[in-house]
Amino acid sequence: QKEVEQDPGPLSVPEGAIVSLNCTYSNSAFQYFMWYRQYSRKGPELLMYTYSSGNKEDGRFTAQVDKSSKYISLFIRDSQPSDSATYLCAMSGGTSYGKLTFGQGTILTVHP
Amino acid sequence: ETGVTQTPRHLVMGMTNKKSLKCEQHLGHNAMYWYKQSAKKPLELMFVYSLEERVENNSVPSRFSPECPNSSHLFLHLHTLQPEDSALYLCASSLRVTNTEAFFGQGTRLTVV
Numbered sequence: 001q002k003e004v005e006q007d008p009g010p011l012s013v014p015e016g017a018i019v020s021l022n023c024t025y026s027n028s029a030f031q032y033f034m035w036y037r038q039y040s041r042k043g044p045e046l047l048m049y050t051y052s053s054g055n056k057e058d059g060r061f062t063a064q065v066d067k068s069s070k071y072i073s074l075f076i077r078d079s080q081p082s083d084s085a086t087y088l089c090a091m092s093g094g095t096s097y098g099k100l101t102f103g104q105g106t107i108l109t110v111h112p
Numbered sequence: 113e114t115g116v117t118q119t120p121r122h123l124v125m126g127m128t129n130k131k132s133l134k135c136e137q138h139l140g141h142n143a144m145y146w147y148k149q150s151a152k153k154p155l156e157l158m159f160v161y162s163l164e165e166r167v168e169n170n171s172v173p174s175r176f177s178p179e180c181p182n183s184s185h186l187f188l189h190l191h192t193l194q195p196e197d198s199a200l201y202l203c204a205s206s207l208r209v210t211n212t213e214a215f216f217g218q219g220t221r222l223t224v225v
Contacts, residue, residue: 004154032212043116043202043216044155088155092212099168100214102154 003027006089006103015112019076021087023103026070029094030101033065035074036088038105044088048074079110115139118203118217126225127193133220135186135203143209144186146178149200149219161186162209193224 006023013019021035031052036044048063050056050072056063062075072091076083089103116137125131137144146158160168161180175197177189186203200221204214 002154006154008152034212036216041218041221043118043218046213046215049213090155099157099160099170100155100212104152104154 001026003101004089004091004103006106008104008106010107010109012109012111013079015079015081015110017079017110019079019083019108019110021074021076021089021106021108023072023089023091024070025072025091025101027091027094027101028067028070030091031093032091033063033072034090034100035061035063036090038086038088040085047087081110081112084109116203116205116215116217118201118220120220121218122221122223124223124225125190125193127195129193130189130191132190133188133201133203133222135188135217137184137186137203137205137215137217139205139207139215141205141207141215142183143206143211144180144183145204145206145214146186146188147202147204147216149202151199155202159188160209167209190222193222195224198222198224 004025033050035048037047038044053067060077064073086105088105090100144161147155159178164180179187200219202219203217206214
């Protein structure tokens with residue numbers, strides 16, 4: 001079983017839709033949870049950073065962490081074509097030091 | 113721009129060649145990382161450096177040799193690679209190894225022929 005599971009998609013939605021991206025994980029020591037956005041031919045860009053359980057909102061983006069279910073989500077409201085990218089979840093904690101464990105990434109396309 | 117610069121952006125090399133990837137960060141960070149990104153696979157951590165000292169080698173074959181001469185620069189020396197080593201190689205940095213907010217460079221797209 002992979003430490004972090006993420007549905008690779010692809011996911012295609014119309015402009016203005018609410019997008020829900022999810023990851024599950026198996027390591028209960030994970031405490032830090034991140035979402036990265038990666039455009040084609042670019043490096044990953046840090047989008048959201050959350051510590052432990054709870055919600056965090058930044059503009060159109062909301063990150064949720066449910067440690068009891070080992071489940072994290074990223075919601076994108078009023079999605080735009082410019083949101084089309086691959087979204088990567090990442091997490092760390094426990095004895096993993098600075099090591100980030102990534103999901104496979106979900107390819108999202110928002111069409112006009 | 114994230115403050116992490118990688119060169120070259122693209123590299124094609126034969127299996128007998130020796131080449132080096134370069135990474136430079138202008139963020140004042142003390143930790144630097146090499147990751148490998150292959151198609152349809154999660155990013156894989158290769159090496160971690162903290163204040164120029166290697167603190168993790170994630171079971172990477174010896175044909176990959178990292179070098180960190182100072183906290184701003186990181187190299188990945190490549191020799192006798194295999195075609196399956198073709199991938200996007202990403203450099204990242206963070207304030208400290210215990211700080212998990214990592215900032216990535218654009219990557220070097222490596223093709224081994």
